[in-house]
Amino acid sequence: MIRVAAVGDLHFDRKSQNRLAEHFLGLESKADLFLLAGDLTQTGHPEEMRVLAEDLRTCPIPIVAVLGNHDYHSDQVQQVIQILEEARVTVLEGSAIVFELKGQSIGVAGAKGFGGGFIGACGSDFGEPEMKAFMRHSKSSARKFETAVRDLHTDYKIALLHYSPTAQTLIGERKEIYPFLGSYSLAEAIDYGKADICFHGHAHAGVERGETPGGCPVRNVAQPVIRHAFNIYTLDRPQLPKPMP
Ligand SMILES: [Fe+2]
Ligand SMILES: [Fe+2]
Numbered sequence: 001m002i003r004v005a006a007v008g009d010l011h012f013d014r015k016s017q018n019r020l021a022e023h024f025l026g027l028e029s030k031a032d033l034f035l036l037a038g039d040l041t042q043t044g045h046p047e048e049m050r051v052l053a054e055d056l057r058t059c060p061i062p063i064v065a066v067l068g069n070h071d072y073h074s075d076q077v078q079q080v081i082q083i084l085e086e087a088r089v090t091v092l093e094g095s096a097i098v099f100e101l102k103g104q105s106i107g108v109a110g111a112k113g114f115g116g117g118f119i120g121a122c123g124s125d126f127g128e129p130e131m132k133a134f135m136r137h138s139k140s141s142a143r144k145f146e147t148a149v150r151d152l153h154t155d156y157k158i159a160l161l162h163y164s165p166t167a168q169t170l171i172g173e174r175k176e177i178y179p180f181l182g183s184y185s186l187a188e189a190i191d192y193g194k195a196d197i198c199f200h201g202h203a204h205a206g207v208e209r210g211e212t213p214g215g216c217p218v219r220n221v222a223q224p225v226i227r228h229a230f231n232i233y234t235l236d237r238p239q240l241p242k243p244m245p
Contacts, residue, residue, distance in 0.1 A: 002101055002156065005030065005061075007230040008037025008201020009222040011070065012052040014045075023229035024059035031232055032101045034061050036089070037201035037221050038068025038112055038162030041080065049080040053087035062099060063089040066110040068162040068202060092160065094144035096152055106235070107152035109193070111145035113163030113186050113200070114138045117179030142185035149193025156235045159190045159198040159216070168210025169220035170203050187212040196235065 005027060010020070027034060041048035049071075056063060071080055081091045090097050092110025099106045116123050116138035125135040149159055164170055164182030173181060181203050190198050191214030198216055204224040208231075211217050221231055 002033070002104060002106055002235040003031045004033050004035060004158070004233045004235060005230040006035040006037065006199045006219065006221040006233060007223055007226065007228075008162065008199070009039040009068070009204060009224060010036070010052065011039055011042045012048050012055075013042040014047050014051060016048075016051050017054065019055065020229050021055040021058045024056060026060070028060045031061060033099060033106065033108075034059060034063045034230070035108070035158070035160050035199055036063065036065035037160060037199050038066045039070040039201055040065065040068065041071050044071040044074040044076060044080055046076055046079045046083055049083040053083050053089075056087050056089060064097060064108050064110065064160060065089050065091050066093065066160050066162055067091065067112050069112070092148075094141065094148055096148045098152070098154055104156065105154035106156050106158065107154035108158045108160055109145065109148035109152055109195070110160035111141060111148070113145065113161040113165070114141050114183060115163060115180040116183035116185060118167045118182070118184045121178060122184060123179055138183050139185055142183060142189050145186065146189030146193050149189055149195050152193075157193070157195045158235075159193070159195040161186060161198065161200040162202050164200050164203055164206070164218070164220065165190055165198060166210045166212055166218050169200070169208065169218055170206045172205045172207055173203055181206075187214070190214070190216050197233070
C-alpha cells in the first residue's frame, strides 16, 4: 500500500516561517510521497518561496510539486522553481517522474493546468484574439499534460494539477467563476491517459471529492478545503480475482 500526502494552496508569504515545518518533520512515518498542488506562495516572489523551502527541508520523503497561478504573479517562475529544486522538490509542468516505492512503480504526471470551463459552460476558440489565445493556451497545456500521463507505464499513475479537471470539486464556489477554476480538457487528459487518481487545488471554497467522466477519483486538496497541513491517501488497488485452478 502506497501512502501519499497531498496539499495545495499553502500561500506562503514572507512571514510564514515555521508555519508547517513541525508537520513535515517525521512525515516518513505517515506517507511515502508528498504532493504539492500549486499556489505555494501568495505572490510568486522568490522570498516567499524561500520561506516555504526552509519549512520543506524538514521533510524526509520525496516531494513533487506543480505551481499555481499565484506562483506566476511576480513573473519570476524560473527563480521560484530553482528555489524548490534546491530544496529537493521535483517541479512538474507537462512532465512526469517515476518512483520505485515498496517494490511498485509510481508515476506522477503534473501540470498547473488552466481555466476554460466545463461542458455546457466553457469558452471557445472563436472571436477576439484574446479569447482565442485563452482557449488555445487551455487546450495546449492540457494536451501536453495528457502526453505526460499517457507516457507513464507504471503500476500507479497519479495526476497532479493546480486547476480542477471537474466541476464536481467546485461545488461551493460561485458558478460564474467556474471557467477560471478549471477545464474539462484536463479530465479528458486524465481519462485518455488512464490516471488512477488526480489531486488538484485552486478551488478554496470547493469540496474534496469528485471524479472525472471516466471514473478517475479527483481530490481537491486545497488547504482551505482539507483544513489540515496535508491529507493522506492510500493507493491500494482491489486484488484481482485469483484464476481458477
Ligand atoms: Fe489558491
Ligand atoms: Fe490558484
